[in-house]
Structure formats: C-alpha cells, structure tokens
Amino acid sequence: MSDGGAMRDQDEQLFDADWLEGVRRDMVRFARLQLRDETLAEDVVQEALAAAFDKAREFAGRSAMKTWIFAILKNKIVDQIRVQTRTTNVSALSAAEETMDQTFESLFKENAHWSPAGRPSDWGDPAEALRQQRFWDVFDACLKHLPENTARVFMMREFLEFETPEVCEQLSITTSNCNVILHRARNGLRRCLEKNWFALGEQPC
Amino acid sequence: MLSCKDATRMMSEAQDRPLTVGERVNLELHLAMCKGCRNFKQQMSFLREACRRYLNRDGKPD
Numbered sequence: 001m002s003d004g005g006a007m008r009d010q011d012e013q014l015f016d017a018d019w020l021e022g023v024r025r026d027m028v029r030f031a032r033l034q035l036r037d038e039t040l041a042e043d044v045v046q047e048a049l050a051a052a053f054d055k056a057r058e059f060a061g062r063s064a065m066k067t068w069i070f071a072i073l074k075n076k077i078v079d080q081i082r083v084q085t086r087t088t089n090v091s092a093l094s095a096a097e098e099t100m101d102q103t104f105e106s107l108f109k110e111n112a113h114w115s116p117a118g119r120p121s122d123w124g125d126p127a128e129a130l131r132q133q134r135f136w137d138v139f140d141a142c143l144k145h146l147p148e149n150t151a152r153v154f155m156m157r158e159f160l161e162f163e164t165p166e167v168c169e170q171l172s173i174t175t176s177n178c179n180v181i182l183h184r185a186r187n188g189l190r191r192c193l194e195k196n197w198f199a200l201g202e203q204p205c
Numbered sequence: 206m207l208s209c210k211d212a213t214r215m216m217s218e219a220q221d222r223p224l225t226v227g228e229r230v231n232l233e234l235h236l237a238m239c240k241g242c243r244n245f246k247q248q249m250s251f252l253r254e255a256c257r258r259y260l261n262r263d264g265k266p267d
Contacts, residue, residue: 120244127251127254179218186252194248
C-alpha cells in the first residue's frame with residue numbers, strides 16, 4: 001500500500017463516528033472518575049480530543065491513536081488535579097474515610113489476625129471477571145464509592161501510573177501518609193469487589 | 206511474628222516499592238501459614254491487573 005493510501009485509511013478510521021464516540025465515552029468516564037466534576041471532565045476530554053485531531057495523521061491505526069489520546073488526557077487530568085489540590089488538604093480524614101478505617105479494624109480479632117468473618121476469601125480465577133462487562137460496571141461503582149481524596153491518590157498511582165514518591169510530591173503529602181491512603185483504597189476496593197461480585201458467585205457458565 | 210493486619214500493610218506497600226529482604230522473609234513466613242493473607246495477596250495483584258486493563262477492557266462498551 002502506498003503512503004497516500006495508508007494516510008487516507010487512517011483518516012477514515014479517525015473520523016469513524018462510532019469509534020470516536022466510543023473512545024469519547026471511555027474518556028469522559030475516566031475523567032469523571034478522577035476529577036469528580038462533570039464540567040471539568042467534559043472540558044479536559046474536549047481539549048485532549050482537539051489536540052489529538054491536530055496530530056491524527058501521525059498515527060498508524062486506532063489502537064496507537066487511542067493510547068496516545070489517553071496519554072494526552074492523563075496529562076490534562078494531572079494538571080487539573082494539581083489545581084484542585086492547591087485548595088484541598090489531601091491528608092485530612094473525612095467521615096467516610098474514618099468509617100473505612102473502622103470497617104478495616106473490624107475485620108480483625110484482638111490479636112490483629114483475621115476474624116473468621118473478616119478473612120479475605122479465595123476469588124478463584126479472577127482473571128475471568130475481566131472479560132465480563134458486568135464486572136466492569138461493578139468495578140466502576142466501587143471506584144466511585146471511594147471517598148474523593150482516597151480515590152484521587154489511588155487513581156494517580158494506578159491509572160495515571162505515577163510512582164508513589166511522585167504522587168506524594170504532587171499532592172504534598174508524606175510517604176507514610178501516601179502508604180496509609182493507598183492501603184485504605186486497596187482494602188476498600190477489594191472488600192467492595194468481594195461483596196458485590198466475587199461473593200455473589202457471578203462466574204461465567 | 207507478623208500479624209495479619211501488618212501483613213496487609215506490607216502487601217499494599219509491595220505494590221509501590223520493593224520490600225527489603227527482612228520484610229520479604231517475614232512476609233513469606235507469614236503467608237506460608239496464613240490462607241487469608243494469601244488470598245489478600247492474590248487480590249492485590251488482581252486489583253493492579255484490573256487497573257491496567259481498565260482502559261482496554263475486553264467487554265463490549267455499554
């Protein structure tokens with residue numbers, strides 16, 4: 001195929017309305033989860049898409065294009081988080097976070113070993129869940145359920161893929177505080193998934 | 206002897222930094238005896254995997 005042909009194909013791919021709408025929907029969901037602000041989420045998605053259109057011709061195929069669009073989106077989200085956290089004390093505990101810590105403590109006996117009811121269960125082959133749309137709906141709901149600051153630290157670490165020292169630096173919190181928050185987030189998510197997915201035996205046939 | 210509570214903190218931190226040799230030995234000794242914590246460890250790996258796959262999930266978009 002000549003270069004001209006390849007370029008035309010890319011344009012057709014990029015401007016395929018269905019594909020683009022699907023990507024946009026993923027972007028908005030992702031931005032909303034991180035920013036927890038509808039308007040801001042729409043704004044960063046628009047900016048990222050506008051930047052992507054400018055460079056559309058440089059990409060060979062949708063997969064590379066999508067990866068790149070999300071890289072732009074992640075940068076824009078991080079900028080926004082920096083602005084938001086200038087006015088927030090990320091390490092301050094909300095009532096929701098205190099409740100999470102109490103729930104965590106309640107999983108253990110006096111000697112700090114698991115109580116029978118609190119012991120984490122065997123999730124079998126959890127990778128199977130990743131292939132099911134309904135699992136992702138539960139996962140989204142569990143992420144949304146995390147308190148705002150807890151979610152922000154967790155998502156910077158796991159979705160924006162910052163190293164932990166960078167997360168602490170960006171949000172001006174200490175490493176030990178960062179560790180406490182990440183532990184709280186992971187335990188909360190794991191409990192939520194256990195309760196709303198794995199304990200229900202929602203396994204494929 | 207490591208408690209389960211401390212073991213969960215160590216397993217969470219293991220997602221963020223390499224554990225020291227001492228920490229690893231302590232944790233492995235604990236895991237060898239504790240099914241609940243082995244399950245917790247598996248769940249931590251699963252969370253990491255799910256987050257990595259979040260943007261490229263195989264399921265159909267809604």
